[in-house]
Amino acid sequence: MADELIMDSKALIFATLADVYLSSGMIDEAISILQDGLTRNPNYTLAKVILGRAYYLKGNIDEALKILQENYESAKGSETLNLYLGHCYKKKGEYEKAIGYYEAVLKINPENREAKESLEVLKPTQPVQKPASEAIVEQPPAKPQPEMVAIPKTDVEPTAPTELLPELGLEPMPARAVEVPAPLEALNEPMGRLLEIKSVKGAFILSRDGLLIQNYYAARTDLEEICALIAGIFNEADEAFKFLKCGALERCIIEKKEETICVITAGESLLCIITKPEAKPGLVFLYAKKIIEEIRKVLG
Amino acid sequence: MMLSELTRIPRVFGAGIATFDGFIVDSQFIHGYDAERFGAMAAKIMTQVKKNLGAESGAVILYTQDIVFLAKAKPEGVLFVVGDKEANLGLIKIKFEKM
Numbered sequence: 001m002a003d004e005l006i007m008d009s010k011a012l013i014f015a016t017l018a019d020v021y022l023s024s025g026m027i028d029e030a031i032s033i034l035q036d037g038l039t040r041n042p043n044y045t046l047a048k049v050i051l052g053r054a055y056y057l058k059g060n061i062d063e064a065l066k067i068l069q070e071n072y073e074s075a076k077g078s079e080t081l082n083l084y085l086g087h088c089y090k091k092k093g094e095y096e097k098a099i100g101y102y103e104a105v106l107k108i109n110p111e112n113r114e115a116k117e118s119l120e121v122l123k124p125t126q127p128v129q130k131p132a133s134e135a136i137v138e139q140p141p142a143k144p145q146p147e148m149v150a151i152p153k154t155d156v157e158p159t160a161p162t163e164l165l166p167e168l169g170l171e172p173m174p175a176r177a178v179e180v181p182a183p184l185e186a187l188n189e190p191m192g193r194l195l196e197i198k199s200v201k202g203a204f205i206l207s208r209d210g211l212l213i214q215n216y217y218a219a220r221t222d223l224e225e226i227c228a229l230i231a232g233i234f235n236e237a238d239e240a241f242k243f244l245k246c247g248a249l250e251r252c253i254i255e256k257k258e259e260t261i262c263v264i265t266a267g268e269s270l271l272c273i274i275t276k277p278e279a280k281p282g283l284v285f286l287y288a289k290k291i292i293e294e295i296r297k298v299l300g
Numbered sequence: 301m302m303l304s305e306l307t308r309i310p311r312v313f314g315a316g317i318a319t320f321d322g323f324i325v326d327s328q329f330i331h332g333y334d335a336e337r338f339g340a341m342a343a344k345i346m347t348q349v350k351k352n353l354g355a356e357s358g359a360v361i362l363y364t365q366d367i368v369f370l371a372k373a374k375p376e377g378v379l380f381v382v383g384d385k386e387a388n389l390g391l392i393k394i395k396f397e398k399m
Contacts, residue, residue, distance in 0.1 A: 229352040236348055237362055240341045244334075247365025254349055255359040 015047040022054055030054045045075045053084050061091050079108045083115055091218070095122050187294045191216050194287040199279035201259065205295060206231060206270050213269055213299070220274075230254075230272055234263055253281060264288055266295035303328045306395055311387035313367070318343050319377045333382065342371040342380035349373075359396075361389070370396055 014037035055064035086101035105115035202217025210231030314329030318339030327335035
């Protein structure tokens with residue numbers, strides 16, 4: 001197929017090839033082909049939808065959202081377009097919008113499994129409205145929770161099918177089965193509860209030598225740097241306390257003007273929770289306790 | 301006067317003010333606790349926080365297996381308090397923030 005593309009570079013087959021590449025996990029190659037093809041065929045909406053999907057799979061949600069939204073009017077009947085708009089908004093935490101798009105997918109194709117599963121996860125979380133004060137007394141639903149940004153990331157969505165090929169009149173290739181490594185999956189539930197606290201901005205797990213283990217703070221792009229800096233402060237304070245024979249450091253709260261950083265030891269790792277300055281530390285620690293137990297079980 | 305408000309709190313071992321290079325300006329500690337060591341440590345940690353996280357007037361609360369340690373950067377230096385792990389941290393924090 002790549003040869004055909006070289007022979008007739010104006011052919012619209014580039015979208016199909018890109019779709020095949022995406023299904024094989026070759027996301028960068030797919031993006032490159034699509035960008036190249038779209039310079040010659042700028043009005044090819046289907047290719048733009050695939051490009052949006054490719055950016056989503058790459059983890060560039062903002063770019064994916066931009067492309068998909070730009071083409072929404074011209075392809076609003078597309079199952080894929082609605083599905084990936086739903087995925088994008090879900091990742092961004094805009095669950096109501098995500099639900100709207102997933103419902104649109106099911107109107108187009110009531111059998112769409114991805115949309116059904118996503119709706120099942122998102123819909124029960126909707127009635128959980130946090131009160132103005134952040135005191136959470138009732139336990140939120142046990143199973144459903146907002147999707148986390150997990151590291152290590154998978155290159156390809158586990159269930160990314162080649163939905164676009166039938167639209168082009170081609171046989172879809174079987175999607176490559178990709179195993180999702182999720183060693184810290186057990187943390188999703190307690191972490192979801194913690195992140196539901198209004199004043200909690202995000203959280204992440206790091207090793208004592210400053211390396212990021214798991215990220216639940218999607219909005220922050222400089223986390224690796226922050227991990228190193230926090231571990232530096234923590235280790236130095238720990239050593240100083242040991243020198244003073246005051247025991248090992250267990251918890252550390254750093255209060256800054258714009259945010260509060262809570263670092264808690266969890267076995268060999270550190271759990272770091274970033275909150276707004278007005279957060280109630282007692283509540284944060286209460287929720288953190290359960291997470292720490294899970295971290296200890298998994299990471300030791 | 302100012303430090304005694306902190307040291308009057310039950311299970312507080314002592315409080316002090318140190319310069320950013322770790323020298324004690326004033327301190328009140330019960331016997332057996334070395335104000336100079338804690339002052340030096342407070343200065344070290346606050347300098348590190350300032351350098352790493354850019355927090356000019358930040359505060360730090362550290363819990364160890366035995367004690368709880370609070371430090372706050374002020375323009376004049378670092379204010380710090382050391383208490384037992386079982387001390388009422390909420391009360392210490394209120395007094396601490398007023399200073």
